[in-house]
Amino acid sequence: MLKGSQGLYAITDSELLANDKLLPYCEAALRGGAKLLQYRDKSQNHARRLREARQLAQLCQRYQAYLIINDDLELAAYLNVGLHLGQQDGSIAEARARLGEHAIIGATCHDSLQLAEQARSEGASYLAFGRFFPSQTKQDAQPADLSVLQSAAQRFNLPLVAIGGITLDNAQPLLHNGATMLAVVHDLFAQNTAAAVESRARAFAALFN
Numbered sequence: 001m002l003k004g005s006q007g008l009y010a011i012t013d014s015e016l017l018a019n020d021k022l023l024p025y026c027e028a029a030l031r032g033g034a035k036l037l038q039y040r041d042k043s044q045n046h047a048r049r050l051r052e053a054r055q056l057a058q059l060c061q062r063y064q065a066y067l068i069i070n071d072d073l074e075l076a077a078y079l080n081v082g083l084h085l086g087q088q089d090g091s092i093a094e095a096r097a098r099l100g101e102h103a104i105i106g107a108t109c110h111d112s113l114q115l116a117e118q119a120r121s122e123g124a125s126y127l128a129f130g131r132f133f134p135s136q137t138k139q140d141a142q143p144a145d146l147s148v149l150q151s152a153a154q155r156f157n158l159p160l161v162a163i164g165g166i167t168l169d170n171a172q173p174l175l176h177n178g179a180t181m182l183a184v185v186h187d188l189f190a191q192n193t194a195a196a197v198e199s200r201a202r203a204f205a206a207l208f209n
């Protein structure tokens with residue numbers, strides 16, 4: 001489903017997208033060309049998370065994009081959408097068994113080829129490396145060097161996602177070193193209007209042309 005995919009991977013943020021910005025800003029990111037949209041919400045409000053995730057799933061269908069749920073296997077299974085798991089979020093193998101062979105399941109690999117190999121062996125659909133730059137969204141993210149992308153590109157036949165402090169101005173070297181997708185929160189969604197989000201997304205998407 002995801003093999004050979006490349007492009008912008010938008011990740012939501014409950015603070016940046018508060019005050020009813022979630023749907024208009026995510027639709028703008030999709031209109032601007034985001035290929036994957038990750039719903040990342042750390043609250044315990046399960047009713048709101050289900051409502052918002054269902055709305056985002058409908059949006060992604062309209063724009064032929066893929067919705068990825070962060071952390072929450074049950075929510076991903078309920079909505080029949082993708083899942084992203086970090087090193088503390090449970091087993092890729094169990095998620096693959098639960099979601100089936102066609103689901104997109106991504107893995108956080110930080111700067112480790114060993115974590116990437118483990119994720120690949122358990123059935124991950126993509127491998128995420130980072131952070132490559134200081135992140136305003138996740139200040140405690142573990143740093144990674146560009147060289148891990150070079151090595152991963154030589155070793156794995158999977159989409160390679162770069163994440164962490166990515167902007168239009170610093171993204172090029174990530175692509176030159178093997179990233180096939182750019183996962184972005186702040187530089188995409190920290191805008192005053194939905195139109196500005198669409199324009200930013202188009203600019204990120206143009207990096208892949």
Ligand SMILES: Cc1ncc(COP(=O)(O)OP(=O)(O)O)c(N)n1
Nearest residue numbers: 070084085086087108128161163183
């Ligand atoms: C595409 C992508 N890459 C990495 C992460 C980070 O996941 P994780 O380490 O589980 O941290 P949280 O995002 O859950 O705080 C991600 N979410 N998406």
Ligand SMILES: Cc1nc(C(=O)O)sc1CCOP(=O)(O)O
Nearest residue numbers: 130131135137138141165185186
């Ligand atoms: C969710 C996340 N994970 C990271 C990792 O390094 O695994 S960095 C990060 C936040 C990315 O947001 P921004 O584009 O605003 O830096």
Ligand SMILES: [Mg+2]
Nearest residue numbers: 071085086089
């Ligand atoms: Mg997580």
